[in-house]
Amino acid sequence: MLASILASGLAIGAVYALIGITYNTMYTASRVMSFTAGQLGMLGGVLGSLFILRLGLPAAIGFVVTLIACAAIGVVTEIVAVRPVLGKLDQHLYVLSTLAFALMIQQVTAIEWSTEPQPFPRLLGIGNGGPWDEKFWLPLVACAAVTGGLEFLYRRTLVGRAFLAISEDNFAARALGLPERNLRMASYALAGVVGGIAGFASGELLLAFFANGAMLNFYGFVPVALGGLGNNRGAIIGGIALGLFQQAANFTVGGVFSSVAVFVVFIVVLLAAPQGLFGSSRARRV
Amino acid sequence: MRSMFPFLIVFGLAAVLPFTGSDYWTLIATRAAIYWVLVSGLNLAVGFGGQLAIGYVALLTLGAYTASVLVAGNLGPAWPAFPALGAAGVVGAVAGVIIGLPALRLRTFYFAMTTLGFATILTQVALAWQGVTGGGIGLPGPTLPAPFDTGPGFYFLCLAFAAFCTWITANVAHSRFGRALVAIRDAEVAAEAIGISKPALLVTVFLFSGATAAIAGGLFATLQSYITPDAFTFDLSVLFFIAILIGGRGSILGPLLGTIILTVLPEFAAPLVAWSTFLYAALLLIIVLVIPGGIADLLDFANRRPLERNRAIIPRPELLAEILDHGAARATIDLRGVVLSFGGVRAIDGLDLQIEPRQVHGLIGPNGSGKTTTLNVISGYYRPEHGTVGLGDVDLSHQPTQARAGLGIARTFQTPRLIGEASVLQNVMIGGSINGTASFAESLLTLPRHRRDERRLRAQATLALRVVGLESLAAVRADRLQHSELRFMEIARALMLHPTFILLDEPAAGLSTDEIKRLGELIKRISQRGTGVLLVEHHADLIFDICDTVTVLNLGRELAAGTPSDIRAHKEVVSAYLGA
Numbered sequence: 001m002l003a004s005i006l007a008s009g010l011a012i013g014a015v016y017a018l019i020g021i022t023y024n025t026m027y028t029a030s031r032v033m034s035f036t037a038g039q040l041g042m043l044g045g046v047l048g049s050l051f052i053l054r055l056g057l058p059a060a061i062g063f064v065v066t067l068i069a070c071a072a073i074g075v076v077t078e079i080v081a082v083r084p085v086l087g088k089l090d091q092h093l094y095v096l097s098t099l100a101f102a103l104m105i106q107q108v109t110a111i112e113w114s115t116e117p118q119p120f121p122r123l124l125g126i127g128n129g130g131p132w133d134e135k136f137w138l139p140l141v142a143c144a145a146v147t148g149g150l151e152f153l154y155r156r157t158l159v160g161r162a163f164l165a166i167s168e169d170n171f172a173a174r175a176l177g178l179p180e181r182n183l184r185m186a187s188y189a190l191a192g193v194v195g196g197i198a199g200f201a202s203g204e205l206l207l208a209f210f211a212n213g214a215m216l217n218f219y220g221f222v223p224v225a226l227g228g229l230g231n232n233r234g235a236i237i238g239g240i241a242l243g244l245f246q247q248a249a250n251f252t253v254g255g256v257f258s259s260v261a262v263f264v265v266f267i268v269v270l271l272a273a274p275q276g277l278f279g280s281s282r283a284r285r286v
Numbered sequence: 287m288r289s290m291f292p293f294l295i296v297f298g299l300a301a302v303l304p305f306t307g308s309d310y311w312t313l314i315a316t317r318a319a320i321y322w323v324l325v326s327g328l329n330l331a332v333g334f335g336g337q338l339a340i341g342y343v344a345l346l347t348l349g350a351y352t353a354s355v356l357v358a359g360n361l362g363p364a365w366p367a368f369p370a371l372g373a374a375g376v377v378g379a380v381a382g383v384i385i386g387l388p389a390l391r392l393r394t395f396y397f398a399m400t401t402l403g404f405a406t407i408l409t410q411v412a413l414a415w416q417g418v419t420g421g422g423i424g425l426p427g428p429t430l431p432a433p434f435d436t437g438p439g440f441y442f443l444c445l446a447f448a449a450f451c452t453w454i455t456a457n458v459a460h461s462r463f464g465r466a467l468v469a470i471r472d473a474e475v476a477a478e479a480i481g482i483s484k485p486a487l488l489v490t491v492f493l494f495s496g497a498t499a500a501i502a503g504g505l506f507a508t509l510q511s512y513i514t515p516d517a518f519t520f521d522l523s524v525l526f527f528i529a530i531l532i533g534g535r536g537s538i539l540g541p542l543l544g545t546i547i548l549t550v551l552p553e554f555a556a557p558l559v560a561w562s563t564f565l566y567a568a569l570l571l572i573i574v575l576v577i578p579g580g581i582a583d584l585l586d587f588a589n590r591r592p593l594e595r596n597r598a599i600i601p602r603p604e605l606l607a608e609i610l611d612h613g614a615a616r617a618t619i620d621l622r623g624v625v626l627s628f629g630g631v632r633a634i635d636g637l638d639l640q641i642e643p644r645q646v647h648g649l650i651g652p653n654g655s656g657k658t659t660t661l662n663v664i665s666g667y668y669r670p671e672h673g674t675v676g677l678g679d680v681d682l683s684h685q686p687t688q689a690r691a692g693l694g695i696a697r698t699f700q701t702p703r704l705i706g707e708a709s710v711l712q713n714v715m716i717g718g719s720i721n722g723t724a725s726f727a728e729s730l731l732t733l734p735r736h737r738r739d740e741r742r743l744r745a746q747a748t749l750a751l752r753v754v755g756l757e758s759l760a761a762v763r764a765d766r767l768q769h770s771e772l773r774f775m776e777i778a779r780a781l782m783l784h785p786t787f788i789l790l791d792e793p794a795a796g797l798s799t800d801e802i803k804r805l806g807e808l809i810k811r812i813s814q815r816g817t818g819v820l821l822v823e824h825h826a827d828l829i830f831d832i833c834d835t836v837t838v839l840n841l842g843r844e845l846a847a848g849t850p851s852d853i854r855a856h857k858e859v860v861s862a863y864l865g866a
C-alpha cells in the first residue's frame with residue numbers, strides 16, 4: 001500500500017505543482033491570478049484524447065498540437081479576460097473576468113466533449129498498472145522537465161530575463177523599451193503550455209474529464225497560496241506535499257476527510273500567514 | 287418615497303401572478319422569490335462590501351440539508367417545519383462567518399477560492415454522510431403545515447420572505463453600515479482612518495447573509511420536495527453572483543431585477559437550457575468589461591444631467607462654530623525618536639515632533655524627506671520601529687489604525703480617497719460612522735435610534751458641506767467632481783469626526799490660486815476653533831501664510847523648526863529647499 005500511496009501521491013502532487021507553476025507564470029507577468037489555470041490542465045487531457053484517440057493523430061504530433069492549442073487559449077485569456085481589466089487592478093475585476101472565461105471553457109468542454117470521463121491513450125506502454133506504471137511517473141518527469149526548462153529560460157536566455165524584468169518592475173522595464181504587452185502575451189502562452197503539459201502528462205491518471213478543471217483550479221492554487229504567490233519552488237514543494245497527504249488520507253481514512261483536512265489546513269495556514277509560508281510581506285498601501 | 291415605487295410595482299405584479307391561473311409560472315416565481323432571499327443577503331457582502339463570495343451555493347445546500355434532516359428526524363427527534371427553518375438560519379449564520387473569516391485577512395482571489403473549496407467539500411460531505419443525508423439517494427424536503435402546503439400558499443410565504451428581505455437589506459443599505467461596507471469596498475484605507483472596523487462589520491454581514499442564504503435553502507428544499515447533492519450545482523452559485531453584478535454593485539433594485547431575469551430567462555429559451563451556464567458566464571464577462579455599473583447604472587438618469595460649469599468653491603468658515611464646538615484639545619500629539627525604514631531606506635530617522643492644539647503646524651521638505659510617512663505613522667498605517675507616538679497619556683503606537691478616529695484624529699489623503707459611486711453627501715456622512723448609536727439589528731428594522739442617527743448624520747454632513755462650500759453638489763456622484771472639489775470634500779468628511787486634530791496631506795495640490803487662498807482661510811479658522819492642524823504641503827506661500835510653527839524635514843530628519851519667519855531666514859533651508 002505504501003508503494004501505491006507514494007506512486008499516486010507523487011504523481012498527483014506533480015500535477016498540482018505544474019498547475020501551481022501555471023498560476024505563477026501568469027501572475028508574474030501581470031499580477032493577475034487567473035481561474036483558467038486549472039482549465040488549461042483539464043484541456044491538456046481532453047485535447048490529448050481528442051487528437052490522439054478520436055482523430056487518430058500519432059502521440060507525438062497530438063502532444064505538440066495539444067500544447068499549441070493550450071498556448072492559444074493562454075493568449076486568448078490574456079486578450080479577453082486580462083488586458084481589458086489590467087488598468088483597474090485594484091478593483092480585482094480580473095477575478096470575475098477570468099472566472100467567467102474559465103466557466104465558458106468548462107461549459108463548452110462539457111457540452112461539446114462529454115460530461116463523463118473519457119479514456120486517454122497509452123503513450124509509451126511502459127508498466128502494467130503497478131507503482132512503476134508510466135501513468136505515475138510521467139507527471140513527475142513532466143514536472144522535472146518544466147522546472148528545468150523554466151530555470152534555463154529565466155536564467156540563461158534573454159527572453160527569460162525580459163520576463164523577470166517585467167515581473168520585477170513593470171514601469172522600469174517599459175522605460176527600458178521592453179515590449180511589455182508582447183512579453184505578457186508570451187507569458188500567457190507559456191502558462192498555457194505548462195498547463196497543457198500538466199494535463200497531457202496526467203491524462204492516463206485523471207482521464208479526459210471536464211470537471212478536472214475546477215478540481216485542479218483549487219488544488220493547484222493551494223500550494224501557490226501556501227508557498228507564496230509567484231514562488232515556483234514553494235509551488236513544487238507544496239504541490240507534492242499536498243498530493244502525498246491527500247493520497248495517504250484517501251488510502252487510510254477516505255477521500256472526504258482528506259478534502260476536509262486539506263481545506264482546514266489551507267484556511268488556518270493562510271489566516272496565520274496571509275502572504276504564504278515563503279512569500280514576502282505586502283507592499284505599502286498609502 | 288419615489289425610490290420605493292419600482293419595488294411596489296415588482297411585488298405588486300408578483301402578488302397578482304397566482305390569480306392568472308398559471309401554476310407553472312407561479313412555480314417559477316416561487317423559485318425567483320427563494321433565490322432573492324439568498325441574493326438579497328449576499329448582495330450586502332458582494333454588491334456593497336465588494337467581497338467576492340462566489341460559492342454561496344454551499345450555504346443554500348447547508349440550509350436545505352439542515353431543514354430537511356431536522357424535519358425528517360435523522361438527527362434526534364423530528365422537528366416541526368418552521369423551527370427547523372429557523373435552525374437552518376442559525377446554522378447558516380455560523381457557517382457564513384466561518385466561510386467569511388478568510389476575507390478578513392486574505393485578498394479577493396483567495397477568498398473567492400475558499401468559498402469555492404467550501405462548496406465542493408460540502409457536497410462531498412453530503413454524499414458521504416449517508417446515515418443522515420441519505421447520500422446520493424437524498425432525502426425529502428420539509429413539508430410545511432397548512433395553509434403553506436399548496437402551490438399558491440407556499441408562493442405567498444416565499445414572496446413574504448422576499449419582500450421582508452428586500453425591506454431589511456434596503457434599510458441596512460441606507461444606514462451607516464451600508465455606507466461603511468461600500469467604504470471598505472472602494473476606499474479601504476480611508477475607511478480605517480474614519481474608524482470603521484472591517485472585521486466587526488464583515489462578520490456581522492456574513493452572519494446575516496449566511497442566515498438568509500440558509501433560510502432560502504430550507505425553502506428551496508420544500509420547493510424541490512426531494513433533495514440530492516446533485517440539486518446544488520455550481521451553476522446556482524454563478525447565478526446568484528451574476529444576478530448581483532448584472533444588477534449593479536451597491537444597489538438593491540438592480541440585483542432584484544437581475545435575479546428575476548436570470549431565473550426566468552431559461553424559460554424563454556428552452557433549447558438553450560444546456561448552455562445557460564455558458565450564457566451566464568458570457569454575460570458576466572460582458573458586464574465586467576462593458577458595463578461594470580450594471581442595470582443600476584443604466585437606470586441612474588439623474589447623474590447624467592450635466593453639472594454647472596465654472597462653479598466656484600466658496601467655503602463658509604463662519605459656520606465652523608457649529609461643528610467644532612468642543613473647545614481646544616487638551617492633549618498634544620507627541621512624536622519622540624521615531625524611526626521607520628523601508629528595506630534599507632530610513633524614511634524617518636529619529637524624528638521628534640509636537641503638534642499643539644489651536645495651532646497650524648506645517649511640515650515641509652523635498653520629495654522623499656518623510657513628510658507623508660510621518661503623517662502615516664501618526665494615523666497608524668505604519669508602526670514605528672523605534673520611538674513613540676503619543677496623544678497626551680495615550681500611547682498611539684500600539685493602537686490599531688481605526689482607533690484614531692475615536693480619539694478625535696482625522697485626516698485627508700494626498701490622492702483623495704472617495705467612493706465614486708456614492709453621492710457627495712454620502713461620502714461625507716461616512717466620516718461620521720463611529721458616531722452612530724444604533725446597532726446593526728436596529729438598522730435592519732429602522733428602529734427609532736437608527737432613524738435618529740440618520741437624521742443627525744445627514745444634518746451634520748450637510749453642515750460640513752456648507753462649511754467647505756460644496757452644498758450645491760451634495761446629491762452628485764462623487765466621481766463627477768473636479769479634483770479640487772474632492773479635496774474640499776475630504777476636509778468635510780474629516781470634519782464629521784469633530785476632530786481635535788486634523789492631518790492634511792497636500793490639500794492644496796492641484797488647486798487654483800484663489801482656491802488655495804480660501805483653503806488657507808478655512809484651515810486657519812479650523813485651528814482657531816481649537817483643533818490642532820498638521821499640514822503637509824509643497825506650496826511654500828500657503829505654509830508661510832497660515833502656519834504657527836513649521837518643521838522642515840530632510841532625509842527623514844528635522845532640518846529646521848520654528849516660526850515661519852525663522853524658517854525663511856534659515857540658511858540651510860533656503861539653500862536646500864526654498865531657493866534663493
